[in-house]
Amino acid sequence: MTVTIYVPKDAAALALGADRVAAAIEREAAARGLAVSIVRNGSRGMHWLEPLVEVVVDHERIAYGPVKAGDVAALFAAGFLEGGDHPLCHGATKDIPFLKQQTRLTFARCGIVDPLSLDDYRRFRGLTGLEKAIAMAPADIVTEVTDSGLRGRGGAGFPTGIKWKTVLDATGPQKYIVCNADEGDSGTFADRMIMEGDPFVLIEGMAIAGLATGATKGFIYTRSEYPHAIAAMSEAIEIARREGVLGPSVLGSGRAFDMEVRVGAGAYVCGEETALLNSLEGKRGIVRAKPPLPAHKGLFDCPTVINNVISLASVPIILDRGAAFYRDFGMGRSRGTIPIQIAGNVRHGGLYETAFGLSLGEIVDHIAGGTATGRPVKAVQVGGPLGAYFPRALFDTPFDYESFAAKDGLIGHAGIVVFDDTVDMLHQARFAMEFCAIESCGKCTPCRIGSIRGVEVADRIAEGIEPEQNRALLADLCNTMKFGSLCALGGFTPYPVMSAMTHFPEDFSPAPRVEAAE
Ligand SMILES: Cc1cc2nc3c(=O)[nH]c(=O)nc-3n(C[C@H](O)[C@H](O)[C@H](O)COP(=O)(O)O)c2cc1C
Numbered sequence: 051m052t053v054t055i056y057v058p059k060d061a062a063a064l065a066l067g068a069d070r071v072a073a074a075i076e077r078e079a080a081a082r083g084l085a086v087s088i089v090r091n092g093s094r095g096m097h098w099l100e101p102l103v104e105v106v107v108d109h110e111r112i113a114y115g116p117v118k119a120g121d122v123a124a125l126f127a128a129g130f131l132e133g134g135d136h137p138l139c140h141g142a143t144k145d146i147p148f149l150k151q152q153t154r155l156t157f158a159r160c161g162i163v164d165p166l167s168l169d170d171y172r173r174f175r176g177l178t179g180l181e182k183a184i185a186m187a188p189a190d191i192v193t194e195v196t197d198s199g200l201r202g203r204g205g206a207g208f209p210t211g212i213k214w215k216t217v218l219d220a221t222g223p224q225k226y227i228v229c230n231a232d233e234g235d236s237g238t239f240a241d242r243m244i245m246e247g248d249p250f251v252l253i254e255g256m257a258i259a260g261l262a263t264g265a266t267k268g269f270i271y272t273r274s275e276y277p278h279a280i281a282a283m284s285e286a287i288e289i290a291r292r293e294g295v296l297g298p299s300v301l302g303s304g305r306a307f308d309m310e311v312r313v314g315a316g317a318y319v320c321g322e323e324t325a326l327l328n329s330l331e332g333k334r335g336i337v338r339a340k341p342p343l344p345a346h347k348g349l350f351d352c353p354t355v356i357n358n359v360i361s362l363a364s365v366p367i368i369l370d371r372g373a374a375f376y377r378d379f380g381m382g383r384s385r386g387t388i389p390i391q392i393a394g395n396v397r398h399g400g401l402y403e404t405a406f407g408l409s410l411g412e413i414v415d416h417i418a419g420g421t422a423t424g425r426p427v428k429a430v431q432v433g434g435p436l437g438a439y440f441p442r443a444l445f446d447t448p449f450d451y452e453s454f455a456a457k458d459g460l461i462g463h464a465g466i467v468v469f470d471d472t473v474d475m476l477h478q479a480r481f482a483m484e485f486c487a488i489e490s491c492g493k494c495t496p497c498r499i500g501s502i503r504g505v506e507v508a509d510r511i512a513e514g515i516e517p518e519q520n521r522a523l524l525a526d527l528c529n530t531m532k533f534g535s536l537c538a539l540g541g542f543t544p545y546p547v548m549s550a551m552t553h554f555p556e557d558f559s560p561a562p563r564v565e566a567a568e
């Protein structure tokens with residue numbers, strides 16, 4: 051009997067030796083004369099257990115991890131093909147608390163299926179949403195997405211259905227769907243994981259967006275640092291085209307939609323939608339002034355939907371299960387689920403999909419298990435490099451768009467980066483300004499010049515030079531950047547800086563500089 055073994059091909063698992071583990075399993079099985087079939091799946095999102103090897107025993111997947119190539123012989127000796135006990139065994143994968151407590155809608159298949167098997171995809175309800183969309187009028191698809199309450203997962207949280215309606219109502223010789231897969235935020239990896247672990251869900255979401263708005267061509271714009279995602283997406287697109295999911299007649303509907311992957315050169319600002327469009331057009335990645343909105347005049351001046359990977363990958367389940375099903379999860383105006391990416395100094399880092407509404411404290415202390423160093427948590431940066439730092443005092447903040455905004459923060463692409471009590475928040479504030487100075491596209495003065503002045507002022511505070519005046523100057527500078535910048539790179543850099551200064555004032559009061567004696 052052939053035993054099925056899953057060894058992830060996700061970049062995080064590969065970085066930790068998954069290819070060597072797969073090869074070692076094949077060698078060991080051959081040496082013992084045992085028949086195994088190795089499936090290279092996506093990640094389950096429990097990064098501290100990667101590479102997480104799963105063995106199918108009596109239709110149940112038993113987890114072992116983190117497995118190194120050197121562990122393989124001992125695992126065979128312990129009888130892991132029958133689910134044998136071993137210090138690396140965690141029992142049934144589905145019962146691991148980190149996974150069991152999640153609500154996986156967008157990531158329902160990630161880590162479970164063979165990412166490049168369309169049969170697997172169909173077996174787990176794949177393409178059901180697209181089939182339903184084909185039977186609907188475009189305006190009804192848009193209404194379904196609007197009614198689901200889905201908001202953009204790229205950062206701004208703009209209602210996806212409203213964006214789609216603007217493109218549906220716009221006229222132009224050609225319309226486009228652009229998927230923003232630049233994923234530049236620190237501590238984020240949800241887009242990469244879905245592209246590597248379940249690429250067909252993104253293809254399906256983009257095809258539905260095309261049917262809904264009248265767009266026949268899609269682009270996935272991603273980063274050169276994602277070679278595995280680029281390979282998986284490109285291959286999945288080829289398969290989808292071959293199988294008639296993409297092309298001149300989507301699933302035999304007579305309606306066309308096709309797409310391709312484009313790779314950026316690694317500028318953070320190219321994740322900003324208008325800079326992204328310039329980059330896609332082969333121009334320098336510089337921000338465009340709005341209006342016109344991309345929905346009216348986007349790629350090559352045509353009406354364009356630009357959505358984040360997770361926004362688009364959440365659409366198939368909305369069409370499949372209905373708007374009300376999706377809307378029933380969440381709180382307030384934040385509906386559905388959100389894949390929280392837990393990173394930094396944590397015991398249990400990874401991807402945790404859950405309905406909106408968990409408190410930040412629950413996420414950091416319970417789900418992430420506190421810090422990896424065992425030291426107290428001092429600060430958590432939520433929402434990437436432009437997100438605010440939250441102190442423990444704000445750990446009761448529920449994870450939703452409005453609650454974070456009310457505390458001068460943002461959830462952005464839902465990445466959280468945890469720091470222990472050794473972090474110096476003045477240093478972090480300086481880093482935010484430095485990051486902005488390096489990544490600024492240079493179009494507007496508050497960002498281009500303000501960020502450089504910000505670094506200089508932070509340095510003067512660190513050196514104890516006129517600290518009170520320089521703290522006031524830093525706050526004033528932040529105000530200018532916040533209200534005077536053209537886009538959110540310059541406009542949101544004040545969030546990490548001001549939150550650091552507000553919540554951790556002690557780090558901004560170093561000892562006054564002692565002038566050297568004449
Ligand atoms: C500096 C900057 C970087 C951004 N980077 C990304 C990114 O990497 N991925 C993303 O989806 N959105 C990013 N955004 C947000 C996009 O401009 C845009 O709001 C988003 O692609 C819209 O998709 P959504 O409505 O599905 O979120 C960035 C914005 C700014 C200002």
Ligand code: SF4
Pocket residue numbers: 319337489490491492493494495497498535536537538539540541
């Ligand atoms: S805020 Fe910065 S990145 Fe945005 S347009 Fe101005 S200079 Fe460019």
